[in-house]
Amino acid sequence: MPVLVMKFGGTSVANLDRIRRAAKRVGVEVAKGYDVIVIVSAMSGKTNELVGWVNETSPLYDAREYDAVVSSGENVTAGLMALTLQEMDIPARSWQGWQVPLKTNSAHSAARIEEIPPENINAKFAEGMRVAVVAGFQGISPEGRITTLGRGGSDTTAVAFAAAFEAERCDIYTDVDGIYTTDPRIATKARKLDKIAFEEMLELASLGAKVLQTRSVELAMRYNVKLRVLSSFEEQSDDAGTLVCSEEEIMESNVVNGIAYSRDEAKMTLISIADRPGIAAAIFGPLSEAGVNVDMIIQNISEEGRTDMTFSCPTDQVARAEKALQSAQDSGEIDYRELVADTNVSKVSAVGIGMRSQSGVAAQMFKTLSNEGVNIKVIATSEIKISVLIDRKYMELAVQALHDAFELDKAG
Amino acid sequence: MPVLVMKFGGTSVANLDRIRRAAKRVGVEVAKGYDVIVIVSAMSGKTNELVGWVNETSPLYDAREYDAVVSSGENVTAGLMALTLQEMDIPARSWQGWQVPLKTNSAHSAARIEEIPPENINAKFAEGMRVAVVAGFQGISPEGRITTLGRGGSDTTAVAFAAAFEAERCDIYTDVDGIYTTDPRIATKARKLDKIAFEEMLELASLGAKVLQTRSVELAMRYNVKLRVLSSFEEQSDDAGTLVCSEEEIMESNVVNGIAYSRDEAKMTLISIADRPGIAAAIFGPLSEAGVNVDMIIQNISEEGRTDMTFSCPTDQVARAEKALQSAQDSGEIDYRELVADTNVSKVSAVGIGMRSQSGVAAQMFKTLSNEGVNIKVIATSEIKISVLIDRKYMELAVQALHDAFELDKAG
Numbered sequence A, B: 001m002p003v004l005v006m007k008f009g010g011t012s013v014a015n016l017d018r019i020r021r022a023a024k025r026v027g028v029e030v031a032k033g034y035d036v037i038v039i040v041s042a043m044s045g046k047t048n049e050l051v052g053w054v055n056e057t058s059p060l061y062d063a064r065e066y067d068a069v070v071s072s073g074e075n076v077t078a079g080l081m082a083l084t085l086q087e088m089d090i091p092a093r094s095w096q097g098w099q100v101p102l103k104t105n106s107a108h109s110a111a112r113i114e115e116i117p118p119e120n121i122n123a124k125f126a127e128g129m130r131v132a133v134v135a136g137f138q139g140i141s142p143e144g145r146i147t148t149l150g151r152g153g154s155d156t157t158a159v160a161f162a163a164a165f166e167a168e169r170c171d172i173y174t175d176v177d178g179i180y181t182t183d184p185r186i187a188t189k190a191r192k193l194d195k196i197a198f199e200e201m202l203e204l205a206s207l208g209a210k211v212l213q214t215r216s217v218e219l220a221m222r223y224n225v226k227l228r229v230l231s232s233f234e235e236q237s238d239d240a241g242t243l244v245c246s247e248e249e250i251m252e253s254n255v256v257n258g259i260a261y262s263r264d265e266a267k268m269t270l271i272s273i274a275d276r277p278g279i280a281a282a283i284f285g286p287l288s289e290a291g292v293n294v295d296m297i298i299q300n301i302s303e304e305g306r307t308d309m310t311f312s313c314p315t316d317q318v319a320r321a322e323k324a325l326q327s328a329q330d331s332g333e334i335d336y337r338e339l340v341a342d343t344n345v346s347k348v349s350a351v352g353i354g355m356r357s358q359s360g361v362a363a364q365m366f367k368t369l370s371n372e373g374v375n376i377k378v379i380a381t382s383e384i385k386i387s388v389l390i391d392r393k394y395m396e397l398a399v400q401a402l403h404d405a406f407e408l409d410k411a412g
Helices: A016-031 A046-057 A063-070 A072-087 A119-126 A153-164 A198-206 A214-223 A279-289 A315-330 A361-371 A392-405 B016-031 B046-057 B063-070 B072-087 B119-126 B153-164 B198-206 B214-223 B279-289 B315-330 B361-371 B392-405
Strands: A003-008 A035-040 A092-095 A113-115 A131-135 A138-140 A146-148 A169-174 A195-197 A227-231 A242-245 A258-274 A297-299 A306-314 A338-351 A376-382 A385-391 B003-008 B035-040 B092-095 B113-115 B131-135 B138-140 B146-148 B169-174 B195-197 B227-231 B242-245 B258-274 B297-299 B306-314 B338-351 B376-382 B385-391
Touching: A003 A016, A003 A153, A016 A035, A016 A072, A016 B046, A035 A072, A035 A153, A046 A063, A046 A072, A046 B016, A046 B072, A063 A072, A063 A146, A063 B072, A063 B092, A072 A092, A072 A131, A072 B046, A072 B063, A072 B072, A092 A119, A092 B063, A113 A153, A119 A131, A153 A169, A153 A214, A195 A198, A198 A214, A198 A242, A198 A258, A198 A338, A214 A227, A258 A279, A258 A315, A258 A392, A279 A297, A279 A306, A279 A315, A306 A315, A315 A338, A338 A392, A361 A376, A361 A385, A361 A392, A385 A392, B003 B016, B003 B153, B016 B035, B016 B072, B035 B072, B035 B153, B046 B063, B046 B072, B063 B072, B063 B146, B072 B092, B072 B131, B092 B119, B113 B153, B119 B131, B153 B169, B153 B214, B195 B198, B198 B214, B198 B242, B198 B258, B198 B338, B214 B227, B258 B279, B258 B315, B258 B392, B279 B297, B279 B306, B279 B315, B306 B315, B315 B338, B338 B392, B361 B376, B361 B385, B361 B392, B385 B392
Parallel strands: A003 A035, A003 A169, A035 A131, A092 A131, A169 A227, A195 A242, B003 B035, B003 B169, B035 B131, B092 B131, B169 B227, B195 B242
Antiparallel strands: A138 A146, A227 A242, A258 A306, A258 A338, A297 A306, A338 A385, A376 A385, B138 B146, B227 B242, B258 B306, B258 B338, B297 B306, B338 B385, B376 B385
16 A cells, blocks of 8 residues: 655644544545554653753763653654554554664764664554554664654654655644745735745755754655645645645746745954965854854955955854854964954845746845845855845845745745 | 662652752762662653553553553653763663563563563673663563553562672662551551561562562562662661561561551451352352452351351452342352441451461450450461451551550560
8 A cells, every 4th residue: 555654743742632633634544545654743842841851960961861861752642643543443553763663873862864674564564554653753773772863853754754665745744734935924925835846945944944854855855755744733635735846846836936034143244354275264164163053155355465254143153153263363273353243134035946047036136125225235145045134124024025026925 | 790779769750859869879889889770760740641641542542552651751760860870970871671671571561571681781881881770660572562560560670670680689769768567657656677578578568568569579589689678768878778588587576577457448248148069169250350359258157058158358349349249149150148248347467477486476466456345357367467357447446456465666
């Protein structure tokens, strides 16, 4: 029988009622003839409670023990989901990561999946079991210890299972009903997309769209796993939610498919820094070591051996960045006159695979912002994305104006 | 290095503070030179929460899923205990049942331990690890599924580890400071025993002393594991608590070492039942099938082919017993005139291995009760125990009088 993977996040299994509701959704797919693999998160709040205990016990914790403790929440949900399905007369059983086994490397708390042998679960499907409920987020290391996959780990588990079992689709049930052209809280005209390409989803995810983790989208793209994002809180039709799939399966598409934003960005400028070969490494090496996520980088033309260097990073990393640069200055690795931090900027981005084949998108974006009187401070582009830094007070205005300009309220 | 097993129950690990306190006790033993195996229960209340969820989800639950859910509480404590010990610079790691592996049979929710191979943990001790923290109550079945050991399972886990690792002792930390000659709430002169024989502890446990489960005492007796029961809430000296050990290690002992009681007993009498060979089986077979725990049994002399049969059982099983006997009557398996239930009785027992070698204990017991005007309704004796059923209103009086008569307030 064809296999379907269904993943339910923490809010979708927050209590016994919601687990029953999710189980009913599983029952619908079983009735259609699918063998289903259900990936569950911990009941919402449970993982945070466990993480809190670990942090309070041991601030610099042994990640192996952290994983052993934190993974327990998913085990509870997996068992309860299996019991709920059994109550509905659907043959089901639970699997913990080590039972599958979902084999990972030994990078505790951020482990990479290495292999999911499908034999054990397939043997049970062959015996008539219809649903395998798997505790998400966890695996087993070569040393036989429990590992966890890090943030968004259950999404990644779901996609990896879909790849290993050549599932027809991987449905991610969450608390939103799909991927939108932009944040509906900012632009009321925001429209749910029926389909979006992996590449676009990746850009949106890395820009802060919280629905899917970058890592799970990457994995889906690599193995060409069709991902569907949909709400566990609404009655579902067969074409509910948003399908994240390869470009080839999207017949028509707008040039721009999404407007993303990141509210709390900072623009940092090193003024009059002594320029020499290797200067970029001397600046960004220490920043990286200090855990600063540098996003955009701009270097001015060098004059008389000195230049200005501008970069952006999240606001809450400014202090860390200042400290790292000051200490590089003190040790003589770099030599700058002044460091100026502008912490009142936001990033707004237009994303769309259509940009590849259509020119003028950047020009239209700049013109739109100019018409609204929004000054652009930094520009960065990729093949399918244009990002600008602007004053934070204009952020909502910019998102709305760009959404209108690229006619995102109309289907492509 | 010599091995010590230390078991901490739910109230001893109820929160992070108590886990730290327990870890300090472990540290004291490590400093003495022991390699320590710590068995932990779930934080108090956690297991009940999980059991509640399972029952609400599925009243006739799949015991395999029940075990998978319910065992998760111990995993959390094990990880947190290992982290706490590491914070104290004591090399420690956690083991879940399947990791040891603690092998059981497949009787889910009431599994029997079959084997604990010591190799994995001993290899870590050889590498310098000083404490193995093991999640109690759980194991792994031959099918690779998680099992739990049933009520008192963590005590049983502790004793089994002590046997498998030939531990010097198995210390059970709990919320009482030892085994008493009787319930201190009833007899203020109750005295804590320094030592008690396995056989005596078994009788007291089966009579309702809640400190140790019968099963763990049986296991300790079979493998001659020295058990020490002591409080996790008091500063401990080396001879704190009560040592449960073999008779040979107890030099001097009172004839009677404990007065136990069971408050809610019922005395059931089948009046004028037709007597024939096999009548006892015809009565007690159906009762056993109905889950009635029959304790004492008395049969009067048969006259003209009819007799009276009296037995005792817990009060809350009376309805079940009546139903089972009525249906045996209806089907013609037995033939009695009347069933009389006296639900206002209690059982009081005197226990002591000294009884074996000293006569007159029963006589002294009956005389003491007679002096207090307490009428004895049923008597049952074993090699080291005399039990009587009496009216419930005399129970406290009887316990106190017997405690005085056998001078249990004085050390033997």
